[in-house]
Each structure stands twice: as structure tokens, then as C-alpha cells.
Amino acid sequence: MISQQITQAFQVFRMELDDHNERRERLIKASRDITNLSKKVIFLLHRLVMEESTGGKDTDPEDVIRHAGAKGRQKLTEVQNLYSGLKRELEGDRFWRYERQVSPGLQEYIEALSLSHFMEHGTLITYDQVQQTLSDSSGAPHFLLPVYDYLLGLSDLTGELMRFAISGIGRRGGRAKANTICRFVRSCKADFDRFTPYIRDLAKKQAVTVQSLEKIEDAVYAVAVRTSEYDVPPELMDDIVALSVSN
């Protein structure tokens, strides 16, 4: 009977669709976990800098930041382990099949990783360096990192750098750091501009980057105006203020 054939065919379809939907659900959950872990690392990085900066005059602010970056990088091994566990779910042509589910977590991870990297080394993490963190011990990648996710993840970095610069501006050495970050974000913006015609969402993110950059510029400007008025070297200014508000 015809009917029987159709039933059997649809039973096969059901299995395939259920299998796909279940894998999709698993990857959505995994991506959500990765996103949350990465977000927490970003919070942690901001927090570490803030807490340890209160250590007093003897700690070098650069050391504090480097130390925070290293701690963040270590914490991100948790995310790397998750990706290593997903290797089978994403092998072969599956990565691209589930790219839409995987992409948000991946970009958030790259945002966190690049922030740790910047804090630790003061540079932009490269594509190969990111790919390396997504590979097993023998260097075989769990999946090929798409350039898009790399660039989109990096372009979120500038927002975090803005937060980092502005909330640090009142701390010892924060003014100099804000200047460094201002230059760094300006060059990120220029570099990424090249890629906007290739990646649609990047233009939107670049607009956010410009906003972040202007916020940093405004903050750096405010410091410059004040320093000019009082004609006191920045580091001395820090100390005078620290004397007024010691906590």
C-alpha cells in the first residue's frame, strides 16, 4: 500500500529531524554556557583590576593589570575544555550547519580572550593565537575558526576597553593607561574599517566602536583640561587626591 510506504519514509524523516533538533538544542545550551562563562570572565577582569588597585602605592598598576589578564586567561581554559568536548558535535560539515547556534558563544569567548590578552600583553590577539586555543594538545583544531567570528568578537573588545579605561581613570596610573587604550582603540577602529564591506554586521559594531572611542577621547580630554589648569604632573595629582580621599 502507498500509505505504508509514506509512513515508513516519514518515520526516517522523523528520526533525522529529531536527531538534528536535539543536537541543535545541545549546542544552544552549550553556547549559552560559553557565553555566560565568558561574560563572567570579563566581569572578573574588571573586578580584579579594581580590587587589586586598592593595594596602595607600592604595587605597580601595570603589574596589577598583567596579573589580572593572566588570571582571566587561565579561567578561560574552562571554556576551552567545553569546546574540546563539543569537537564531535561540530566535526566535518556540522560546524557550518550549526554556525548560527555556535557563533554568539564563540564571539563572546573571543571578546573575553582578547581582553585577557590585551591586559596581559598590551596587544591584539591574532587569528592564529585564537585558533590555537581552540585546538587540542597536538595542535589539531576542534573546528576551523571563521574569520567573521574572529573579527566580530574582537570588535566587541573595544566596548570593554572603554569600560576599562573610564573606570580606571581615577586610579593611580589610570590616566596614562587611558591614553594607551585610546590609541589602541583608534587603531583597532582603523584596522577593522577595512573589513566592513565583507562583513555586514561589522558596520553596526564599528558604529558602537566609534561611540566607545569618543567616550574614551572625552575622558582623556577631561584629564588633559584639568592637568593643564593646575599644571601638576599627573602622578603627583594622583597622590594629592589620594591624600584627600584615603580609603
Added chain:
Amino acid sequence: MISQQITQAFQVFRMELDDHNERRERLIKASRDITNLSKKVIFLLHRLVMEESTGGKDTDPEDVIRHAGAKGRQKLTEVQNLYSGLKRELEGDRFWRYERQVSPGLQEYIEALSLSHFMEHGTLITYDQVQQTLSDSSGAPHFLLPVYDYLLGLSDLTGELMRFAISGIGRRGGRAKANTICRFVRSCKADFDRFTPYIRDLAKKQAVTVQSLEKIEDAVYAVAVRTSEYDVPPELMDDIVALSVSN
């Protein structure tokens, strides 16, 4: 002074922008008038067929429709006069500058014109025929008719044909006419499908055409079912019913 130069330059810009805006406003108003006139002709066409069809058994329904079509065509010379008056506003590169303002009226006009033409001749009006109505007595066009507007205007025709077919189905000869229209709309749909990749809005309008076609098919189907049940020739059916409801 710099300021003076800027003021003078901006005075020139103001004149140019005002000139452009005023022309734009004039064309919007003209387009609205053309739209309204065309809409009224479409109403008139439906109305003429309805009114004159009540003339009784002696009038040939085909004549009534032909006559209505001719009257509609005559009435549309009013629109043609408006276009002839706009010749100067649309000459040279101006037509394309104000295409967005002119287009809605133009398409509505083509809808009305093609409906008149169909009623009068039973055929689809050609591109050259439409262009001819938009030319002066020596055959010089007021402006070059864009193929897009021609096709988009025609594709609205199918909606009016649906109204024409369905409201005529109860009149003498209406069943046969509905069949003719059904075939005609079906071939319009097939012809226009070729152009959908070129004209973005056409795909949406084709979806409406398909709906109209299905409505006509449903109406023609209902007649077929009924005729089959009673096994009476359609024309005889008309007479039996006319006997029951004479008005």
C-alpha cells in the same frame, strides 16, 4: 569675510532646494490627481457594465462590455492631458529625478487603461500602445515609459479582472466571460513570472495575482459544479433564474 561667502553660497543652495521641493510637491499633487482620476475610471468601468447589463435580454453582453471599455478609454484622455501638461516638469533628466513621485500615479493610470483596453479588445495592452497614449500628436513621448511601471501597472490589472469576473458571474453571459477571464489571468500570471527576478516589487504583486486567480478559479468551479448537477446549458440556466428573480 568668510561668513559672507558662506551666506551667499547657502542662499544659492536655498533657491535650488526650494525649487526642487516645490516641483516635487507639484508632482506629488499631480500624481495624486492622476491616481484619483484613474481609480474613478476603474469604478466607472465596473459600474457601466453593471448598469447596462440590466437592459434586458436584447442587449448582447459582449457589446455592453466593449462599450464600457470605449467609454473608459475616452475618459482617460483627461489623465493624458494632465501628463501632457507635465511634459516640462519631467523633461530631460527630471523624469528619473521625480520617478518615485510620478510612479504611483503612472501605475494606477496603466491599470485603468489596461482594464479599458481589455474590455474593448479582449487583449493585453502592449508597451508601445501605452507609450503612445503618453506622447503628443506627433508621436513624441512626454517621457520614456519605464518598463517597470508598465509591468507593475499591468500586474494590478488582474485584481480588477477578478472583481469584474466575480461580480459578473450572476449576469447573463457572465459565466462564459468568467471562463475567458480565468484563462486570460492565468496567462498574465505565467507571462509576468518571467520578469520577477528583474523587478523586486513584482514578486509581491504576483502573489496577489495568484490569489485573484484562485478566487476566479473558485467562482468558475462553483458554476461548473452547479451546471453539472442540473445538467442544464448555462444560457438556459440564466433564463430560468431570470424568471424567478426579475428585477
Added chain:
Amino acid sequence: MDSATLDQLNELLDSDVTLREKIKDEVAELDKKTRIMAGTLNKIHSTPPDLILNLLDVVRPTITSCRDNMVNLAAIIPPNQFWRWKDMWSNSLRASIFSAALVEYLSNRTLITLPQVCEILGIDDSWKDRLTLPVEDYLHGIISLVNELSRLAINSVTMGNFEEPLKISVFVKDIFAGFSMLNLKNDLLRRRFDSLKYDIKKIEEVVYDVSLRKLAPTSTSTTS
């Protein structure tokens, strides 16, 4: 700003809120009545012809009682603010017009006119700036009437009344011709008018069935 000014500004800002509440309450009242009328009139589809007039007598007092709501609304709307608030009641008003038009048709086989509706609902000409009956709403009510009559044509035959569809057919074609003379814009009214064609077609089909099965009387008895 001195406190007198502030009080006055606040009063002006507040008064709209209270007014909206009052209108809402009144419209809720009116709405309840239209639901009751619709519920009763729905029975025409299962009532034999000789009992229809009784049914209409049941509805009439409710229609007339809508006047109270009209009077109340006219009393609350501030002068000149008809256009500000009218959307709040137009649905209910259209439902009332529909009921009045259906009662009129079944009683006298005539189309209720706009002034007749005003009279029945007690809408006074002198309220012009607060409460009036716009043409659009009247036309919406009439379209609803035709929708209902196409249903009635079907159900009359089921109940063995074969003349009703013929009467309805004549009446409805006349209304359709009237609507065809109007220059409607591409709005809701136009869309509802387009849908009338299907009602007409349905009624015509019933007329065919009845005629071809020779269930209806001869043509002379139905000429209007």
C-alpha cells in the same frame, strides 16, 4: 510657576484621563446592549417566518434604550471634541446600526436611511460638535446587514421558506448597486465592499437552487 498656575495645568492634564474613563464605561454599557441584540437577532436563522415579528418586538426596546447611552455620551463629550474621542465608540455604534437596519428590513423590507438611524438611536442634530453619526459608520452597518442576509438566505431554505432568498436577492442587489456608485478609498470600507460580492454570489446560488428545483413561486410574486 506659582501654585495656581500649576493647579490649573494639572487640572487640564488630569481631566482627559477622567473623561476617557467615563466614555469607556458608557461605551461598555452600549456594548453590552449590542451583544444582547446580536444574541437575540441571531435567532432569526432558526425562527419560522410567522414568529419573526415577535422576535423583532423583543429587540426593539433594547435598540430604543441605546438612546440613553447616546444622551449620556453627548453629555460627557466636551464641546468640539467629537473627532478626538469618536474611535472609542465607533465599533459599538456600527453594531447598533446593524441591529436597527436588520429590524427595519425584516419589518418593512426597506433599507433604513441615515436620518432614520439617527432618529431611532436618538442622535440629536444639535449635538453636532460632540456626537454625530458619520457616513462611514452607517455604511459599515449596512455591509454587516448584507453579510447577515446572505446567511439568512441559506437558513431560510433549510427551514422550508423558499421565498425569502428571492426577496433578499432583490434587496441586496440594490444595495450593491448603490455602493458601486460611491468613490471609496482603499480603506477598510473598500475591503468590506469587495467582500459583499461573495455574499451576493452566495445568495444567487441559493436563488438558482431554488429556481431550478422549482421550489419558489412564479416570478410575478416577487417583483418589487
Added chain:
Amino acid sequence: MDSATLDQLNELLDSDVTLREKIKDEVAELDKKTRIMAGTLNKIHSTPPDLILNLLDVVRPTITSCRDNMVNLAAIIPPNQFWRWKDMWSNSLRASIFSAALVEYLSNRTLITLPQVCEILGIDDSWKDRLTLPVEDYLHGIISLVNELSRLAINSVTMGNFEEPLKISVFVKDIFAGFSMLNLKNDLLRRRFDSLKYDIKKIEEVVYDVSLRKLAPTSTSTTS
């Protein structure tokens, strides 16, 4: 339906279009004037205090000439239809109110009242059902005034006028206190009022800068 009825219905359905065109033209006229006034008043940010009064004298005739547009509008709007059309001109009206309020403040250091605005713009009480000045529009005009004054506070200091911010601060805080007492709904007015807080803050920062550097004579005068 007889043809007289049909003609009447058709007329009712058609008439609005022409009216809309007429209003649009009149509002375009008014709009042009508000742009001219805004252009002139923009110069307050670079005009020394002693020349401000001259500047205001240039603007006054244009404000007064808005009366013509008001008269024309009142003549075209049909009785009772104020609420139907008002959205077409409210932006231009608010711009006129802003200009009148700014001229009033700079001339007399007082807040223009709603009746004063009506008088200046020649809005007649007897037009009530066609053209009136709603509270909302008045309040929008006042908020625009505060927006502008926060800019003026900044620019006055640049021009070496350190007292202006103090005056503005006192004036604006009073208005702010007034708005705080109003029962605004969650609409555009509410959102614009929320934005006032930024203007106030900016002005306070200017006063702070001036006080800190002891640039103005009597900073203690700001306590109200």
C-alpha cells in the same frame, strides 16, 4: 439608494483631501517663520549682553506676524474639527511658543504664561472649536526654552558673562520644580521632561565652575 443620497455620500467621502492641502500650505508658511525666528535667536549665543535687546527687537515682528497664519487656519478648519487636524501644526506651534518664551525670558526674566502666548500669537478664545492652544504644546515650548538656556549658560561664560548662568540656574530650577508637580503620562512630554534633568545638571556644573573659581560676585544668591 437614490442619486441625491449617493451624491451627498460621495461628497462627504471626498471633501477632506482639499482641506488637508489647504492646511498643509498654511502650516508651511508658519513653519518658514519659525525657522527664521530660530535662525535669528540662535545668535544669542554669540551676542554680548548689551546687544541682546536689539536682537529681540528683530524677532518680535515675526512672532506677531504668526497671527496671520493663526487667523487663516482658524478660518479653514470647519467648526468642531480642531481635534481632527491639530497634529498637522503642533510642531510649528510649539516652535512659535518657544520663540515667544525665549524673547520673554531675555526681555523680562520671567516665564511667559499660557494666556500671554495666546495673546501674542493672536489665538482667539472664540475659535475654541477650530483652533486653540493645548497645554501640552505650551509645555513643549517651555521645555525647548530650558534646552536653549542650558546652551546659553555655557556660551555666556565663554563670552565672559559669569552672572548669566546664575540667573538661568535660578529660573530653570523654578521651572523644573513646577514640572515635577505635574502629573505627566508616559508620553513624549514625560520623556522630554526627563531630559530636562540633563539640562539642569549641565547648568549646575557651570555654576559650580564659576563658583569654584570665584568668577561671579554673589554665588550664594543661588539658594532659593
Added chain:
Amino acid sequence: MDSATLDQLNELLDSDVTLREKIKDEVAELDKKTRIMAGTLNKIHSTPPDLILNLLDVVRPTITSCRDNMVNLAAIIPPNQFWRWKDMWSNSLRASIFSAALVEYLSNRTLITLPQVCEILGIDDSWKDRLTLPVEDYLHGIISLVNELSRLAINSVTMGNFEEPLKISVFVKDIFAGFSMLNLKNDLLRRRFDSLKYDIKKIEEVVYDVSLRKLAPTSTSTTS
């Protein structure tokens, strides 16, 4: 970023752009064919039963010629990137599946299977990671088939063929039962499956009309 990195990224991105262009061209080719097939198959609604087979013979070569496009596509897509690019052709592929399924149904009154479609379109199992035929696309093609058959049921009756709707009804109910077994997510497929219900209803109404009037010989054969 140093210029080596920039160059590397640029190269990667450039190669995608070129690839995209190539796929686009190939899909445009395929698309043209699906439009030609749809145009021809559209004639089934006005073709008498005995000429239908000729019509199908006209379409078959075009279907088969789609294999060229499939071969070309499979050659350009890089390994493992099937899912990355498939959205570019899935609409065209679904249209091809629809044509193949309609031809199959009208020829043999059977539902084309997924492997049959692959064979007809020449989609090779060994291309798996570059070009394959996903279940979703197959199901979309089948839904389009049902959409078309519901129209055919109507038009067959118009042409005096009263048995066609009965055949279609049996066939389509089986398909519907098949779809009911699937756990569809809230996506396009689910919405299109919901729309199937309207097709089924429409076909059932045609069968009803035919059965009620005893126009087809064996209406009892539709019970399954």
C-alpha cells in the same frame, strides 16, 4: 594588526567573495530552469487529462538538465562547507523538487521519494559534505506539491474531471498523516505545514461537492 595579519585576513575574506559570486551565477542558471518548468507545469490547470502526459514529457528534459548545475555547484563548494552556502540555492532546489514531485504524481500517482529526487537531480552521495539534499528541502517541495494539487482539484472539476479530486484527496491525506508524525519546530516548515490544513480542507470541500451531487462514480472509495 601588523600588515601580514591584515593581508592574511583579507585573503581569506576575498576568497569567500569570489566563491559567493560563482555560486550566485550557477544558482541563477538553475533558477531560470525552475521558472521554465513552473511555467510549463502551470498548464496542468487547463489541460484535459489525456494531454497531461504530453505536457510532462515536455518538462522531463529540463528537470534532468538540472544535473549540470548540481555537478557544477558540487565542484565549487569547498569540503565541509555545504551548510555554509546552502541558503543560496535552497529556494531553487525546492522548486526543482516540486517539479519532479508533480511530474511523478501525475505520471504514476505516487509520492516521489527522497532518493528518487537525488537520482533525478543527479545529486551524488559522495558529495555529502559539499552538496546534499536535506530532508527539509524535500519536505518543502512536497508541501508545494500539495498546494498545487489543491488548485488542481478545483480546476479538474471545472474541466469536467470529477474523479481527479477523489484521487488527490486520498493521496494528500496520506501525506498529511506523514507530516503529523514529525516534531516540527516553530520555523517556516511548521508554518507551511499549518497551511497544509487549508489545502486539505479545500480538497475535502471539493470531494464533498462532487459526492453530494453524485457526480463521481465511487465516492465511497475515499474512506481509508
Added chain:
Amino acid sequence: MDSATLDQLNELLDSDVTLREKIKDEVAELDKKTRIMAGTLNKIHSTPPDLILNLLDVVRPTITSCRDNMVNLAAIIPPNQFWRWKDMWSNSLRASIFSAALVEYLSNRTLITLPQVCEILGIDDSWKDRLTLPVEDYLHGIISLVNELSRLAINSVTMGNFEEPLKISVFVKDIFAGFSMLNLKNDLLRRRFDSLKYDIKKIEEVVYDVSLRKLAPTSTSTTS
């Protein structure tokens, strides 16, 4: 802020995510059951009257098994949070109510009541703050029932069962009259109630067709 407070705040901010996952899983289970029931009940359209009861017996255990999901849901929802999460399962719940109502109608020709639904689905009164059956959901289920019965009226005639439409007509008119008395707001329920009118009309047309052709024994029995 001390760290205990911070930990507690963080916990409160985090907890919802896990709960949402758990509810989702449970609802997916319930959903699968409603799909199975719908699949089986779909067969009523091609099943002769004497085999219908067997069909219903197949569905009953699945309905009863929904109790497990209800118990599980009631166990996960925190006290007092019914209104926070209910949107997650209302679609599935409505589908279950529909199945229960259809089984009830075909078994006993009566309308299932809200308490009956609660009993069948095992929704306990004591869960009130976590899981209850809102009126809206019950009414949605009943509207789905009427949608299905209008299809059944058509298909019964196809299968030669001319009495079914008459029974359905009486039942459905009663429900319609009931809905007319309800004070529905302008929401989804109201729109679906408006759609009921089409179902009623369709059923009336079937009764008309059957009556006109004198196919059913006692057409006069439809007057209520």
C-alpha cells in the same frame, strides 16, 4: 555591601535560567503527546460512524497520561509563580483541552466543562499558586473544537452520513450563542471567536445542501 549579601543577590539573579530549561523540557514532553493525539483524532474525518468509538478509546490513555506532565510541572514551578511562567505551556495545554473536548463530544454529544477538563488532566485545585487552568485556555480549546467540527460536517456527508451535520449544527449553535454572551476583550480570543462565524456559516451551508436535496430524515429538527 558585604559578601553574603552579594552572594545572595547573585544567586537571585542567576536562578531563573535553570528553571526555564526544566519547564521547557517538560512542555516538550507534553507537546509530543498532543501531537500524537491530534494525529489519531485526525482520522475521524475518514472513519465510519460505527468505528469512531474505537478510535476514541485509542486516544483516551494518552490524554490521561498528560497528568504526569501536569504533576511534574506543578512540582517545578516555585510557589506563587504561575503567572510568571504560564505562557510557556499555554499552547500545549490548549491542544490537550481540544483533544479532551473532541473525545467528550464524540462520546456523549455534550460540551466538556472546565472542571471536567481539570479532572481529566489531573490539575489539582491545591496547586493554585503554581499550576491552574485559566478560562482563556479552556475557551481556546473549545474554539478549536468548533473549527474541527465544521470540517467533520463536510467529511461526514462525503462518507454518506447525512445526520452528523445536523447534530453538529445544533451543538455548535449553542456554543456560539454562549460565546456571544461573553464579554471578550479585543484580544486573540476575540479574533478567534470572530472566526467561529465562518465555521457556523459553513456548517449551515452543509445543512442547507442536505436539506435541499432531502438527504437527511428530519431537517426540521434543527430549529432550536
Added chain:
Amino acid sequence: MDSATLDQLNELLDSDVTLREKIKDEVAELDKKTRIMAGTLNKIHSTPPDLILNLLDVVRPTITSCRDNMVNLAAIIPPNQFWRWKDMWSNSLRASIFSAALVEYLSNRTLITLPQVCEILGIDDSWKDRLTLPVEDYLHGIISLVNELSRLAINSVTMGNFEEPLKISVFVKDIFAGFSMLNLKNDLLRRRFDSLKYDIKKIEEVVYDVSLRKLAPTSTSTTS
């Protein structure tokens, strides 16, 4: 459906409407109080330090009187429906929390705790299923407090009070550190937390100005 059932269904459908109205009225009351408190507390920006306590004494009774509204709300909300209605009052509640927190800070220089807020507003633990104070609302109130204190830092200096900014600086940094420990989602709260940075920055700038101009006392007097 019998009329008892209908009445019961209608009652269930109607009760929500009435309840919504009641809550709205109560919230309007509460809202009026928050506006009065905000109006009074706004005066801290122009009140010398020694008169602040008097000002707070004026506000306290209004805060306490909010308990009445809370009691009333708790009385109207049906058991278990907290989550259904909470959005209606959360804005007003946050405004009350802000007022309470500002009074607490200016009285005792401490951060009000969540239990303290509950106590002051009389939110009873036993109302849990009808009215409770969510963490989010508490945190929103605290952010508003910081926004206000950054303004106060500026205005204190204008009024010659150079110690206030130092106190505020210490207090606000502590709150900021607290917020940094929270894992906020990307919602309104996160955005408002981000904006806190600017308040902190502003306060720091004031501290610089004051320190560098040596207007503030020595550090020992400000350690907390």
C-alpha cells in the same frame, strides 16, 4: 452552555478588568507621593548642610505613608498573582526606594539594606505571593541614589560645602565595588550600572578640584 456556566465564565473574565482598574488607582496614589517626595528632596541641592536634617524630617512621614498603599495593594492582589501585576507598580516602587535610600544616606551616611526598605515601606514577608520587593527594584533605587549624589557633590561645592564631595566619593565607590561583584545580564540594570561610571568620574573630578585647590580638610577627617 447553561446560563450558570456562562455567568461563571463571564465573572472570571470580568474580574481582571476591575482588578486592573483598582491597582491603577492605588498606583496613581503611590505615584503622587513619590512625586511629592522627589520634589522635596530636590531641595537638597540648594539647602545648607545644617538645614538638611529638617528637610529629611519633612519627607519621612510621606515615605512612611506609602505603607498604606502597600497594604492596599497587598489586599487587592489575589493570592499568587504577584508576577502577573508587578510591572504596574515597579516604577513607583523604585522611586520610593530611591527616596528612602537618600533619606537614609543623608541621615546616617549608610547604605539602606533591602530588609530596611521592606520595613520602612511596610512590605510584609507574609505577602510573598502578592507583593514583595524584588532585588532588581532595590538595585534600581540604589543606582538612582548614586545619580543624585553626583549632582549633590557638584552643588555642595557651589554652596561652599567642600567636605560633602569627599564623603560622597567614599560612599559611592563602595557601592560601585558592590555592583561590580554582581553578574548582571545585558538588561536595563546593566546599562544603568554602566552609566554609574560617569557619576563616579564626575565625583572624582570634584574631589580633584577641591583637593588641588586645598579647599577640603585633611585626609584624616574623611576616613570612613
Added chain:
Amino acid sequence: MDSATLDQLNELLDSDVTLREKIKDEVAELDKKTRIMAGTLNKIHSTPPDLILNLLDVVRPTITSCRDNMVNLAAIIPPNQFWRWKDMWSNSLRASIFSAALVEYLSNRTLITLPQVCEILGIDDSWKDRLTLPVEDYLHGIISLVNELSRLAINSVTMGNFEEPLKISVFVKDIFAGFSMLNLKNDLLRRRFDSLKYDIKKIEEVVYDVSLRKLAPTSTSTTS
């Protein structure tokens, strides 16, 4: 349609497609250049005043090279079809105008005129019906210039150049006054002009900061 007509239409449509592709390619070229110029000019925010001229020298050849693209475009556009295709390149054209205007301002402190832009970009007057430079595009370019200068005002101060903001302020105020004279419709240009106000305000605040602190020599020179 007969096949001759179909072919004719197809040909017309095909030629447009080819033309569009050609324009697209040319605009992509132009776009690449505008991005390079923007990238270089972006460095003005971190370049000391004495090195700015070198930077401009780097940009000039690229601006001039845009002429090639203009010549090519003018060669492909059919007569009278300028307005049909211009949206395809207006963004790139505006970006070029912006670069030319910024170079002009930083070199000579003057506003580039429309004829100057035409000359630099090699737009020939004789191309009028194929390629011209509309006022709108020129104005967009100027608005982008102001956006950039407001950022430059900030960054100059950071680099210790306190006179730059004063120069920018004078220049930008003149432009703003010019724009105020225009009757802009409610389009993109209007919205961007509205955004100019924020730039002006930002620049005014920088001038304020510099003047207040007496950081620049002759702040009084800004009064015009």
C-alpha cells in the same frame, strides 16, 4: 503577450542589469579609495599641528585619482538617467566630498565650495544629465566635516593645542547659520542637520572649558 513583446521587454530589462553591474564595479573602486582616505585622515586626531600638512599631502593624490572613477561612471550612464542611478554612488561621493572638505579646511581654514569639489573630483559640467554633483550630496559631505571637527576639537585639547577648538568653533557656527537658512524637508538631511546641534554644543563646551581656565590666549575673538 506575444513572444516579440516578451523579447523586447526582456531585452530592456537585461540591459539595465548589465548597466547596474558595471556601475557597481566602478563604485566599489571609488569606495575603496574613500576608505583609504578616511583611514589616513583619521590620524589627524593624534597628529601634532606641525605634521598635519604632511598628512594632507598623503591624501591629496588619492582624492585626485577619484577623477578616473568619475570619468568612467560618466561614460557608462545613459543620457538623462543621472537620477535613476545616483543612489548607487551617493554614499561614496559624499565620503569623497568629506575628504576634500576636510583637507581644504585644514590647509586653508576655509569651507570648500561646490564648484571647487567638482573641480577636484573632475566632475565636468557637460556631463550634467549623466553625472553631476547635487547640492544634497555636497551638504551631506559638509555635515560629515562638522561631525569630524567636533571630535578634532576634543582631541586637539588632549594634545595640548588649545587654539584649535576656537578656530573650529568660529568656522562651524558659520556653517550652522548657513544650514539654518535652508528649508529642509523631513528627510535624512534634516535629521543630520538636527544632529549638527549636538556637534555645535560639544564644541561650545570645549571652548567653554578652555576659556574658563584661560588656557587659550584670545578667547574673546570668538564673538562674531
